[in-house]
Amino acid sequence: MGTLILKAATRLLVGLILVFSVYLLFRGHQSPGGGFAGALVAGTAFALFAISEGAAACRRALRIDPRLLTAAGLLTALAAGITAVVANKPFLTGLWWGWGHGAEAHVIIGTPVIFDIGVYLTVLGTILTLVLALEEEA
Amino acid sequence: MSASRSAKVRWHYLAALLPAGLFALLAVSLPATAAHQVLRWEIDWVPALGVDLALRLDGLSMLFGLVITAAGAIISVYSGAYLGPHRYAGRYQVLLQSFMLAMLGLVMADNLILLFVFWELTTFTSFLLIGFTHDQSEARESARQALFVTGAGGLAMLAGFVLIGRVAGTYSLTELLSRGDILRQTPLYPAIFILVLAGAFTKSAQFPFHFWLPNAMTAPTPISAFLHSATMVKAGIYLLARLHPVLSGPPAWTITLTSFGALTALTGALLAFGQTDMKRILAYTTLMALGMLTLFLGGTHTAALVAALTFFLVHALYKSALFLVVGILDHETGTRRLDAVRGLARAMPGTAAAAAAAAMSMAGFPLFFGFIGKEIMYDGALSMDFMPGSVTLVAVSANTLMTAVAGILLVRPFLGKPPQGQVPVHEAAAALFAGPLLLGGTGILFGIIPWWVARWLVQPAVHALGHDGPPLAAHLFHGWNMPLLLSIVTLSVGVLCYVGRSVITRFLRRWLAACPLTGDAVYQGALQGVQWSGRLPTGLLQNGSLHRYLFIVMATFVGLGIWRLAAGGQPPIWGGIPSLAYREWLLVGLEAVAVAAVVVTQKRLVAISSLGVVGAGLALIFLMFGAPDVALTQLLVETLTVIIVAVVLLRLPDLQSRECGDRPVRIVDGLLALAAGTVVAVMLLNATTPPLDRDVTAYYEQYSLLAAHGRNIVNVILVDFRALDTLGEITVVALAGLAAFALIRRERHRKGGQKWEP
Numbered sequence: 038m039g040t041l042i043l044k045a046a047t048r049l050l051v052g053l054i055l056v057f058s059v060y061l062l063f064r065g066h067q068s069p070g071g072g073f074a075g076a077l078v079a080g081t082a083f084a085l086f087a088i089s090e091g092a093a094a095c096r097r098a099l100r101i102d103p104r105l106l107t108a109a110g111l112l113t114a115l116a117a118g119i120t121a122v123v124a125n126k127p128f129l130t131g132l133w134w135g136w137g138h139g140a141e142a143h144v145i146i147g148t149p150v151i152f153d154i155g156v157y158l159t160v161l162g163t164i165l166t167l168v169l170a171l172e173e174e175a
Numbered sequence: 176m177s178a179s180r181s182a183k184v185r186w187h188y189l190a191a192l193l194p195a196g197l198f199a200l201l202a203v204s205l206p207a208t209a210a211h212q213v214l215r216w217e218i219d220w221v222p223a224l225g226v227d228l229a230l231r232l233d234g235l236s237m238l239f240g241l242v243i244t245a246a247g248a249i250i251s252v253y254s255g256a257y258l259g260p261h262r263y264a265g266r267y268q269v270l271l272q273s274f275m276l277a278m279l280g281l282v283m284a285d286n287l288i289l290l291f292v293f294w295e296l297t298t299f300t301s302f303l304l305i306g307f308t309h310d311q312s313e314a315r316e317s318a319r320q321a322l323f324v325t326g327a328g329g330l331a332m333l334a335g336f337v338l339i340g341r342v343a344g345t346y347s348l349t350e351l352l353s354r355g356d357i358l359r360q361t362p363l364y365p366a367i368f369i370l371v372l373a374g375a376f377t378k379s380a381q382f383p384f385h386f387w388l389p390n391a392m393t394a395p396t397p398i399s400a401f402l403h404s405a406t407m408v409k410a411g412i413y414l415l416a417r418l419h420p421v422l423s424g425p426p427a428w429t430i431t432l433t434s435f436g437a438l439t440a441l442t443g444a445l446l447a448f449g450q451t452d453m454k455r456i457l458a459y460t461t462l463m464a465l466g467m468l469t470l471f472l473g474g475t476h477t478a479a480l481v482a483a484l485t486f487f488l489v490h491a492l493y494k495s496a497l498f499l500v501v502g503i504l505d506h507e508t509g510t511r512r513l514d515a516v517r518g519l520a521r522a523m524p525g526t527a528a529a530a531a532a533a534a535m536s537m538a539g540f541p542l543f544f545g546f547i548g549k550e551i552m553y554d555g556a557l558s559m560d561f562m563p564g565s566v567t568l569v570a571v572s573a574n575t576l577m578t579a580v581a582g583i584l585l586v587r588p589f590l591g592k593p594p595q596g597q598v599p600v601h602e603a604a605a606a607l608f609a610g611p612l613l614l615g616g617t618g619i620l621f622g623i624i625p626w627w628v629a630r631w632l633v634q635p636a637v638h639a640l641g642h643d644g645p646p647l648a649a650h651l652f653h654g655w656n657m658p659l660l661l662s663i664v665t666l667s668v669g670v671l672c673y674v675g676r677s678v679i680t681r682f683l684r685r686w687l688a689a690c691p692l693t694g695d696a697v698y699q700g701a702l703q704g705v706q707w708s709g710r711l712p713t714g715l716l717q718n719g720s721l722h723r724y725l726f727i728v729m730a731t732f733v734g735l736g737i738w739r740l741a742a743g744g745q746p747p748i749w750g751g752i753p754s755l756a757y758r759e760w761l762l763v764g765l766e767a768v769a770v771a772a773v774v775v776t777q778k779r780l781v782a783i784s785s786l787g788v789v790g791a792g793l794a795l796i797f798l799m800f801g802a803p804d805v806a807l808t809q810l811l812v813e814t815l816t817v818i819i820v821a822v823v824l825l826r827l828p829d830l831q832s833r834e835c836g837d838r839p840v841r842i843v844d845g846l847l848a849l850a851a852g853t854v855v856a857v858m859l860l861n862a863t864t865p866p867l868d869r870d871v872t873a874y875y876e877q878y879s880l881l882a883a884h885g886r887n888i889v890n891v892i893l894v895d896f897r898a899l900d901t902l903g904e905i906t907v908v909a910l911a912g913l914a915a916f917a918l919i920r921r922e923r924h925r926k927g928g929q930k931w932e933p
Contacts, residue, residue: 065887065890065894066884066885066886066887066890066891066894067885067886067887068886068887069803069804069806069807069887069889070804070807070887070890071804071887071889071890071893071894072894073808073893074804074807074808074811077808077811077812077814077815078811080815081811081814081815081818084815084818084819084822085818088818088822104913104916107909107912107913108909110905110909111905111906111909114901114902114905115902118898118899118902128899129898129899129902131882131883131894131895131898133884144884147884149883149885149891149894149895149898150894152894152895152898152901152902153890153893153894155905156893156894156901156905159905159908159909160905160908162909162912163908163909163911163912164815164912166912166913166915166916167819167912167915167916167919168818168819168822170915170916170919170920171819171822171823171919172822174919
């Protein structure tokens with residue numbers, strides 16, 4: 038599959054797609070996007086890379102085992118939920134840090150964003166686990 | 176051993192701090208429980224179901240808790256030296272401490288459901304510990320057997336607990352203790368009794384479930400010392416003791432416990448004789464002890480309960496010490512065979528001293544705690560409600576055999592002269608023999624000051640079972656009475672049995688060979704039956720053909736859909752052909768062409784791409800009707816699916832028409848596809864006809880920004896309002912990914928011809 042055109046295009050595209058996926062992840066709370074969609078986009082980028090450069094190169098570029106990514110994602114989501122328990126609220130209650138209330142609120146960060154990052158990592162890890170395993174198998 | 180490795184081993188000794196610290200915590204509370212106080216600690220867990228995280232420390236829990244933590248600390252240190260720089264030594268310690276905590280939770284739980292949770296945790300951790308040497312098929316087999324037998328019993332016990340909860344109206348043990356009469360009089364009593372007993376009998380390896388315990392000896396020896404002598408097998412005993420005030424009394428309780436206990440005790444004591452593996456000998460003598468404990472819990476008088484709880488302590492002390500000694504012999508000489516080594520006492524004085532102290536206690540010589548235990552046992556046996564004469568006879572016979580076995584275990588390997596050519600043996604490391612020495616020494620100490628044990632440990636435990644009685648007269652010398660006479664008989668006949676052991680062994684072997692049915696055989700038969708009955712439907716349903724799987728799934732869907740629609744009674748309302756804009760017609764046309772291409776093409780790539788077009792078209796429809804989030808996700812999933820499927824399928828040859836089956840098969844498939852499409856269409860029509868209830872939507876619209884600071888309601892629902900659902904979903908995603916990964920890798924192993932064991 039490693040044709041010159043694909044390789045050259047991949048070089049250009051992968052970075053752009055990854056930036057776009059992070060953009061999707063963080064804009065999710067206000068506009069279409071979110072952790073799941075972002076992870077799918079990132080998965081596409083890595084799949085493209087794996088097809089053009091080979092699974093081994095993709096693993097090297099990724100640096101860590103995708104299964105670890107999955108586990109880290111689940112733990113992140115869980116941590117976001119447990120934060121509320123530590124603050125003496127029901128599990129997974131959204132906590133926000135910022136100032137003001139209601140429609141006037143200026144929010145900086147909240148546990149739902151962290152939760153969404155967990156979703157992102159879990160889905161990305163799972164996709165990569167499968168894509169790389171299949172690519173190596175074939 | 177490299178320096179870093181040995182430094183690592185030293186870290187493993189630190190694990191002992193956990194049980195040692197817990198032991199100290201319990202010991203501090205000793206005056207409170209000795210004064211018959213009950214310490215409770217509680218937080219709500221599932222209040223709607225009456226399930227609380229409630230712990231309770233009374234005399235009974237204290238007795239068990241002290242044994243669990245003390246043995247835990249000793250075994251942790253011992254294991255550090257026993258395993259050395261083992262590859263999985265860290266995993267082992269984690270499992271060991273988890274088991275210890277679960278066991279401690281079990282004996283301190285004040286809620287039946289919580290008790291069940293801890294019970295299953297001990298089952299689970301013990302499964303992993305028995306199968307610790309998982310590269311041996313024997314260890315895996317025994318671990319599985321222990322899991323099946325005790326797990327099945329645990330489930331039965333849960334059913335019994337639920338019945339108790341229904342009848343008594345509470346799961347709290349503290350409240351249950353005052354409601355025993357309700358339980359004893361309910362018509363459900365037999366069901367409760369049998370179910371709870373199933374749990375206790377499987378866990379404590381009572382006849383006819385006794386077979387798993389000797390098989391579990393494939394575990395590392397310190398594990399056997401911990402699980403199979405002092406703690407886990409005593410969980411069933413604990414349960415029987417704990418529920419004694421609530422369930423005992425009816426003849427069913429007395430007769431069942433007495434007779435099964437006696438049967439187990441005699442079976443264990445006799446079978447111990449025929450063995451040559453020292454560890455298996457100990458396993459069978461443990462059966463004897465468990466049987467005696469069950470037998471005494473069948474009694475309702477104070478003397479019987481005192482006997483049970485005293486003997487529990489006696490047995491925990493000497494049996495775990497003996498297990499550890501056998502572990503040392505195995506470690507230093509490489510064999511556990513009784514006839515393999517002789518005369519080790521000179522080379523291993525520390526180990527020999529520990530073995531002597533424990534074995535003398537087991538045999539019941541005066542000045543050892545075992546002697547006191549035996550006196551109290553005979554006292555209890557004479558007070559039994561059900562056939563006291565026979566019970567006393569059983570107790571005397573079993574103890575006699577124990578005396579002989581203790582002699583065999585001590586004299587054979589340690590005394591005498593080492594034969595010519597025996598490989599020289601060295602004393603074990605101090606960390607190995609210190610533990611059994613401490614346990615044996617405690618046996619002597621308790622034998623000299625039995626009144627202290629009675630006052631601080633046994634008496635409060637008996638009080639927790641609702642029996643006050645007169646203060647125990649636990650002294651070395653009770654005066655010339657029946658128990659003392661029986662003790663003398665036991666010791667002297669025991670010595671005779673030791674002398675004539677070859678005769679008994681020969682007789683036993685002949686008798687065993689004639690025995691037609693063993694519990695092990697029944698277990699194996701049942702296991703094969705399950706596999707056989709599973710193979711039939713598996714062969715029918717899961718023949719490996721994707722075509723058949725899809726057919727079954729779709730046919731079920733169509734069948735259920737038609738059934739529901741017919742039951743609904745309302746015919747779908749067809750609003751006529753809707754007026755669509757030209758670009759919408761274009762989309763419909765595109766979808767139709769793509770579907771046709773999927774059906775007709777012989778090229779896989781064309782089929783996959785066409786399917787992608789269908790999915791992308793769907794995304795466009797979502798976009799047109801105002802669901803950008805869904806459209807985005809749909810498009811991305813579609814893209815990724817095409818990529819993944821392409822990676823797999825491009826390696827396969829072109830679709831041949833014969834792969835899709837003969838003409839009749841294809842016609843049936845086509846009809847099914849049409850039917851599935853029709854059912855979905857009708858369902859959609861039905862779903863969209865009545866006006867939508869917008870209450871929920873309105874709620875989200877109102878609060879999305881105010882409460883959750885998000886304008887994208889779809890995302891706010893996913894990560895905030897219904898985050899628990901999402902958490903569940905990503906867990907499923909992760910697990911499904913791992914399962915698929917395992918399957919893909921398995922295929923590789925099979926191709927590579929490597930060994931793969933599930």
